[in-house]
Amino acid sequence: MSKSPVQGRNNSDSDRRRRYEALVDELYQDVFRYAFWLTRNRGIAEDLVQETFLRAWRSFDSLQSEKAAKAWLFTILRRENARQYERYRPELVDIDDVSVADEGTPEPDNRQNQVELHQAIMRLGKDYRDPLLLQVIGGFSGKEIADILDLNNNTVMTRLFRARSKLKTILSPDTGAEDAGEDLTDKITD
Template sequence: MPASNYVSAKTAKLAAVLGIKKTKQRRYEQLVQQHHADLYRYAYWLCKDPDIAKDIVQETYLRAWKNLDSLVDPNAAKAWLFTILRRENARRFERKQFNYDDEAEQDNLIDTTQLSAAQSYDNDKLREKMALLPMEFREPLLLQVLAGFSSDEIAQLLALNVNTVNTRLFRARNKLRSLLCSTLSQENGYE
């Protein structure tokens, strides 16, 4: 093979590799832009700490970048990212046990300066009561309410039957309603 053909073949191969990298980077940037708010919101609900939530999301993005080629169906990207995030959250407990003081944790997710005092109070009560739900009920509810997943998608993410997910969502809502009603009764002096 003449030297000029070898150089042009090598140049073409290099251009193709660079084109693939640019395409991968574009796909990745689109994923981040489309799903960042949902991922952060879900991570925050899992750990109740804005800094840890940011770390979990960053670890999720790192793993997503490394494994972006395994994402074949772009429509499954959100579920794929949430699965990675759930696994990253589980890994943090494998690495290190954190000392949580629920009373000291402040909820910085919502800018309370923009909310009325009553709305801020209601949001705090809702978060407090949701935190009391068992994880088996809380997790599907958060995935539906915060991330907007359907029952089918939640079932796939949690490796559960759709009927199980629907039952857990129903029970989570009932338990949450009961907790909120008992709080309201206590606050109004009915108990």
């Protein structure tokens, strides 16, 4: 009996593991950042990222190009988040029993702006929110977003334009869309 098939399989297993670990090292922060933006909870985001990478390991052989790995992982993460959201049942609390603690943040205006921006983004419809987050948080191009969401590139670009317009209107309803032109990338990633 020859040992060469076993040796070949071990080499391919170690190569697979090495490639996977390199992928995790390279993309972990991007995947975590996107998960945190979706959940706004560090613990849930960590669990979501862990499940994403576990699912990625299980189907790592289906990844056809290392260049598509980030989009592939974001797709897995979005689907896993949807699965968790379907199972999530929030605990209801009587509002009279809750006290609000002072966070003690040094820059309350900046924190308030971030909260308002996050709330405004979450008010957008899913069709507008997903492409915007993929572009701003994920750093994907319009074409990459189109591939991830299985849409036409022109549709993605239209949705991105409309998402930004809606955000400007939500954030500055009195001044009009043209006066609210701060760069969203800077505000979201702060």
